[in-house]
Amino acid sequence: MLDKSPKPTAVNVPNDLAAHWMPFTANRAFKKNPRLLAGAKDMHYFTVDGRKIIDAAAGMWCCNAGHGRSQIAEAIGKQAAALDYAPPFQFGIPQAFELASRIADLAPKGLDHVFFCNSGSEAADTALKIALAYHQTQGQGTRTRLIGRERGYHGVGFGGTSVGGIVNNRKMFGTLLAGVDHLPHTYDRDKQAFTKGEPEYGAHFADELERLVNLHGASTIAAVIVEPMAGSTGVLPAPKGYLKRLREITQKHGILLIFDEVITGYGRLGFAFAAERYGVLPDMLTFAKGITNGAAPMGGVLVRDTIHDAFMNGPEHMVELTHGYTYSAHPIACAAALATLDIYRDEKLFERANKLEPKFADAVMSLRNEPNVVDIRTVGLTAGIDLASRPDMPGKRGFDGLNSAFHDNDLMLRVAGDTLALTPPLIVSEDQIGEIIAKVAKVIRAVA
Ligand SMILES: Cc1ncc(COP(=O)(O)O)c(C=O)c1O
Numbered sequence: 483m484l485d486k487s488p489k490p491t492a493v494n495v496p497n498d499l500a501a502h503w504m505p506f507t508a509n510r511a512f513k514k515n516p517r518l519l520a521g522a523k524d525m526h527y528f529t530v531d532g533r534k535i536i537d538a539a540a541g542m543w544c545c546n547a548g549h550g551r552s553q554i555a556e557a558i559g560k561q562a563a564a565l566d567y568a569p570p571f572q573f574g575i576p577q578a579f580e581l582a583s584r585i586a587d588l589a590p591k592g593l594d595h596v597f598f599c600n601s602g603s604e605a606a607d608t609a610l611k612i613a614l615a616y617h618q619t620q621g622q623g624t625r626t627r628l629i630g631r632e633r634g635y636h637g638v639g640f641g642g643t644s645v646g647g648i649v650n651n652r653k654m655f656g657t658l659l660a661g662v663d664h665l666p667h668t669y670d671r672d673k674q675a676f677t678k679g680e681p682e683y684g685a686h687f688a689d690e691l692e693r694l695v696n697l698h699g700a701s702t703i704a705a706v707i708v709e710p711m712a713g714s715t716g717v718l719p720a721p722k723g724y725l726k727r728l729r730e731i732t733q734k735h736g737i738l739l740i741f742d743e744v745i746t747g748y749g750r751l752g753f754a755f756a757a758e759r760y761g762v763l764p765d766m767l768t769f770a771k772g773i774t775n776g777a778a779p780m781g782g783v784l785v786r787d788t789i790h791d792a793f794m795n796g797p798e799h800m801v802e803l804t805h806g807y808t809y810s811a812h813p814i815a816c817a818a819a820l821a822t823l824d825i826y827r828d829e830k831l832f833e834r835a836n837k838l839e840p841k842f843a844d845a846v847m848s849l850r851n852e853p854n855v856v857d858i859r860t861v862g863l864t865a866g867i868d869l870a871s872r873p874d875m876p877g878k879r880g881f882d883g884l885n886s887a888f889h890d891n892d893l894m895l896r897v898a899g900d901t902l903a904l905t906p907p908l909i910v911s912e913d914q915i916g917e918i919i920a921k922v923a924k925v926i927r928a929v930a
Pocket residue numbers: 600601602603604606635636637638709713714742743744745770771
């Protein structure tokens with residue numbers, strides 16, 4: 483059941499916005515024309531001036547159960563009062579163990595251990611470090627090379643930035659990690675445009691891994707990390723058969739396969755994890771965002787038995803993996819996550835997303851004849867709508883769309899360059915999908 487509590491009251495807005503250097507934000511443009519939020523409930527945000535904005539972005543791919551869920555808020559409040567903080571090194575809280583078991587139960591069989599951290603970036607770096615350390619436990623310390631993919635996003639740590647494939651995120655930060663290589667991305671507009679779900683064309687892009695193996699030698703490669711659906715660069719679903727092929731090739735060469743499911747985890751593609759949708763078992767799987775419905779920072783890495791068990795050697799008083807964070811499995815995040823998983827289960831939200839997928843896809847594809855639309859991709863409850871760039875101003879039409887949506891159409895969406903991304907909470911109704919699409923059409927016309 484959705485909560486029926488009243489809408490939140492307005493908050494004070496400071497006169498001076500200068501001190502806060504905002505992340506991944508065009509700061510000067512924002513501060514001239516701020517997009518300030520004061521509250522949220524179910525499918526909507528409320529602006530500081532009291533407008534109700536429909537959320538077509540689940541915040542930032544986080545709030546799969548919608549906003550302001552009282553069950554989660556109460557769990558957080560209770561936990562803060564009962565045990566605000568506990569050191570996660572050498573001490574534990576029962577909730578962390580319960581949560582790890584519940585996450586492992588949701589995951590494909592074989593991914594049975596969870597290492598907690600606080601974000602998707604930390605999850606990516608944690609998984610990469612576990613991969614390197616694992617090969618050392620196997621006497622294969624030459625396996626140090628990490629392979630990501632063009633147009634991949636794995637957060638902003640040095641590891642995640644290095645395996646990531648977004649030039650603007652990389653080019654300002656020096657040489658990054660040594661010994662990293664990249665697979666090609668899987669998008670070919672000529673062959674894939676306006677596909678619903680996984681494109682037929684493109685499984686062969688996985689074969690590029692064989693080329694990298696031939697170039698570097700399998701004995702130097704530790705792991706490959708990919709998103710089952712690349713979200714941040716505009717919603718690029720994996721081509722049919724691609725992930726299976728990647729699994730076969732990694733397995734053949736003793737290379738670990740890591741799925742970054744920070745976006746695709748917890749129902750976005752109609753399953754608990756995309757690994758289940760695609761019937762492919764990775765060696766590790768990273769998650770964040772939806773695990774707490776966005777209500778508290780948390781991330782983690784699901785790890786296969788064989789990898790975890792390889793560390794459980796040596797003297798028992800010794801730390802097996804010298805890695806972790808002050809806030810790993812923070813009590814408040816654990817409480818938020820447990821309450822969130824209850825909601826996902828009780829409201830069958832993953833199944834709901836699965837059932838809505840065809841209707842959502844049809845609705846989004848109805849935008850194909852709007853001005854400047856050059857491609858639309860959909861998978862699960864996610865869509866990327868590519869708009870042609872304004873001449874000599876890549877990203878400007880998308881940025882104008884973000885503003886038009888927020889200021890003139892009471893709509894929150896995400897933009898990646900000139901791609902509009904729709905990723906509504908999984909509680910979205912069919913009527914609300916219609917409302918979102920009608921608003922997106924207005925936005926596209928406004929920026930024509
Ligand atoms: C696939 C993927 N990995 C990692 C991250 C980084 O997560 P965070 O911003 O929580 O560090 C993101 C964030 O959008 C993501 O989409």
